[in-house]
Amino acid sequence: MVLLTLMLILVTWTSQATNGYFAHGYGTFYKALAGAGDAKPFNTLAPSTNPAAMVYVGKRYDLGVSMFTPDRQYTVTGNPSGFPGTFGLAPGTVESGSPLFAIPGFGANWMVGETSSFGIALYGNGGMNTDYDFRTFGFEPTGVNLSQMFITPTYAVKLADNHAVGFTGILAYQMFEGKGFQAFSPFSSDPANLTNNESASSFGGGVRVGYLGELSPMFSLGASWQSKVYMGKLKDYQGLFAEQGGFDIPMTWTLGMAIKPNEALAILFDLQRIHYSDVSSIANPLLPNLAQSQLGNDDGSGFGWEDSTVYKFGVHFTSHPGLTWMGGYSYQGQPIPESEVLFNIVAPGVVEQHLTFGVSKGIGEGRSINFAMMRAFRKEIDGPNTLEAPGFQTIGLAMSEWEFDISFSFGF
Secondary structure (H helix, E strand, C coil), rough: HHHHHHHHHHCCCCCCCCCCCEECCCCHHHHCCCCCCCCCCCCCCHHHHHHHHHHHHEEEEEEEEEEEEEEEEEEEEEEEECCCCCCCCCCEEECCCCCCCCEEEEEEEECCCCEEEEEEEEEEEEECCEEECCCCCCCEEEEEEEEEEEEEEEEEEEEECCEEEEEEEEEEEEEEEECCHHHHHHHHHCCHCCCCCCEEEEEEEEEEEEEEEEECCCCCEEEEEEEEECCCCCHHHHCCHHHHHHHCCCCCEEEEEEEECCCEEEEEEEEEEHHHHHCHHHHCCCCHHHHHEEEECCCCCCCCCCCCEEEEEEEEEECCCEEEEEEEEEECCCCCHHHHHCCHHHHCCCCCCEEEEEEEEEECCEEEEEEEEECCCCCCCCEEECCCCCCCCCEEEEEEEEEEEEEEEEEE
């Protein structure tokens, strides 16, 4: 019943945008460490990072919720030219509504003998939500809402005492709704399935594999790879997204290390690469594609996102038995180039820097309560309105975020 309830809740919340299309971390411990932890096991949300860690987690359950508060806005500077064939926007600053979301997460793990384990985690991901009560593209309201849920059954096994591999199957469900794109109807291959069609949904799947090895008591390495998650077509928006409504989830890989000067302290470094170029609806540029092909075609315009590298740093310190402190910092390379700000008004995933903090307190044998907070610092990028006469309009995209996460762990 708990699992079913979480599944129903997860498909109703609005997606978050932190490291571009991906959350900065999944589960309280990983969130508190700015997403670092590929080389060290923490809790049962490990399949989102490195499935090999699960065999070291042991029998354990984690249940938590995050409160996510994004601040999104765009600013148009300069008046429309009024020239024939141009697409001018109303000048001014517009802020997005929908400022607060609750995001649950759940994980469980069971040992299978002494050298292998089976677990499952549920969590959400995404990077596109805006709600502008304004005629952004000439019609209101304008915005998008992407919600995604992942169910990740995981098997992990020790190859030796200090080396393990893990295998995760990724079962994914997503919902999307877009509003206010009517002005792009002349450019669409299917105007009836371009905009304002309420929520469309699709299912899909992929895999993640990982390795975790302790090379010495003071040093561990981790590595993980996630395939592209192939999703079904969003048929009600096949006139908007490239490949007739395609919206797959990009391939990623991560390398991590953990330096452990003593039993109480771990210093973590992760490097993650996100391959947005794998997905046409995300990576195709607005121009020249809009002039050469219709929206919804294989080479139709997308959001123009570029591949991005994320650098993650975390510190995990146990000051007393049952009391652990965590902190972290991450930086992602900007996925949205200045030339692509027009379409990304509805998907301004521009934040680059995250600062995190967390604490875990034991509250009895086999139980703990855990807290994490994240601040994504305000970032703004400016670029031209590429559908307006050169030099007439500039568009600025800005975003900042707060997140507060609390969870309860038991059974270990």
